[in-house]
Amino acid sequence: MLDTPLVSSQEIAQRLRSSDRRGHEQTAVVDRTGASSYGTLIFSQRAAPAVTLDITGTLAEAREQPARPEQRSADEQAVASARDARLQLVALKYEGRASTEDMARLHILTLRLRKLAPRVDAEALSNLEQAVGSIERVAENLAEIDRELDAL
C-alpha cells in the first residue's frame, strides 16, 4: 500500500524547490588525488541488498510444491523493480540521508507504481460498498422468501 499521496510531475518540481539544498552546492569536481589515498572502497553508503536464505530442498518437497511460473510477466517485473527501488529510497528518506536526486527518483517511482499497480481509490471502494450492500439486501430478501415458504 503506497502511503505517498498521488503527485503530478509539476508537484515534483514544486517539492524540489522547497529542498534545503537551494544554492548551497557546487558543480562537483572529481578529486582523484584524494580518492587514491582511500584505496579500495571500505564501505558503501547505500543499504546492502536484502539477503534471502535459500534452504536446500528435498526432491519430495519439490514434488509437493506447485510449479512456479518460469518467469514473471514484464509488468510484474517492472512493478517489482520499481517497488524495490522505491523502498530503498523511502529508507534513505526516513534516515534523513536522501539527496535531492534521491527524492526526485522517489517521486518518479511513486507515480510509476500508481500507474502500474494502482491502489484502490475512494470511488472503487464506494462501488464495492454499494455492491456489498446490494448483495446483503438480496440475501435478506431471499431469507424472507424462505421464511414465507416455510410458513406455508
Next chain:
Amino acid sequence: MVPSPQPGAVLNVPPAPPAHYARNFIRLAVCELRFPTLFELDGAAPPVALSKALRKEYPTYETLKLLVNTGGGNVMADAHGFRSKKNRWTVVLRSSALALETSHYDSFADFEVRVEKMIDAARSTIDTDFFTRVGLRYINHLPCKTSDLDGWVNPELVQPLTAGVFGDVAQHFLRVRGTTDVGGYTFTHAIGDSRVPGAIFDGTNADTKPSDAVYMIDLDFFREEVAVGDAMTTLRQLHEREFALFDWSLGPKAKEHLGNSDLEAKK
C-alpha cells in the same frame, strides 16, 4: 541572504562578447548534469548502452572510487569513467550525475558539441526527462605570482591584497554565492592549490609549498530543474553569463596574456 542595495538583484556585470583566445587559463572545465538517482548505476559493470555509445570517442573505461566535493561536504562515490584517447576528456557517470570534464579546454563550441553527444548517449540510461541540476564550472589558474597580482585581477577584487594591507597571507579566498536571471552561481577567487583544481591553498599546512600557490578564479554557474530537451539552451545561457563574470574579474595583464580573439579576426 545578505541584502544588497537592490533587494532581489541578480548578478550584474557587463555582458562580454563571445571570444575564442589563443591561450586560456582553464585548469579544468566541467559540465555536470544531475538526475534522479538510479541505484543500478552503482553496479560494477557500466551500462551497456552507454558504453557502446561512448566507445568510439571515449575508448578507455575505468571504475572510479571518488571523493566528490559537492560544496556541502565530501562524499565517497562509485563511478564509471570513460576517457578519450590521450586522456584529455572524461565522461563520468554516477548513480545520480553525468559529467564531462576536461583539462584541455579549447573552445565552448567544441565543449558543447561533446556535452550534447554525451546527453544523447546517456538518454536511455538515465531514465528521466529532466535534470535536477545543470552545472557549468570553470577553474582558472592565472600564470602570475600570487605576490604580484597587480594588473592580473580586477582591482575591485584584490586591492587590499595587492596593496599589502594583509601582509603575507597564508590563505586568502573570497566566495560569493548569488543568483542570475537563469539560476545561481558560486564565484570563488582565491590563492588556490595548483595540485588540486578548485582547492584553496593553505599555507599553514606542512604538506604545501609556496610553489603550490596559484591565483585561482573558479566560476560555477547552474540552473535547477531543467528538462533534458532544454539542457543545451541552458548550458549556453550559463556559459554566456559565466564568461561575462570571468571577463569582469580579469585585469589588463590577464587580457593581454589571452591575446586577441579569433572570433574578432574572422569579422
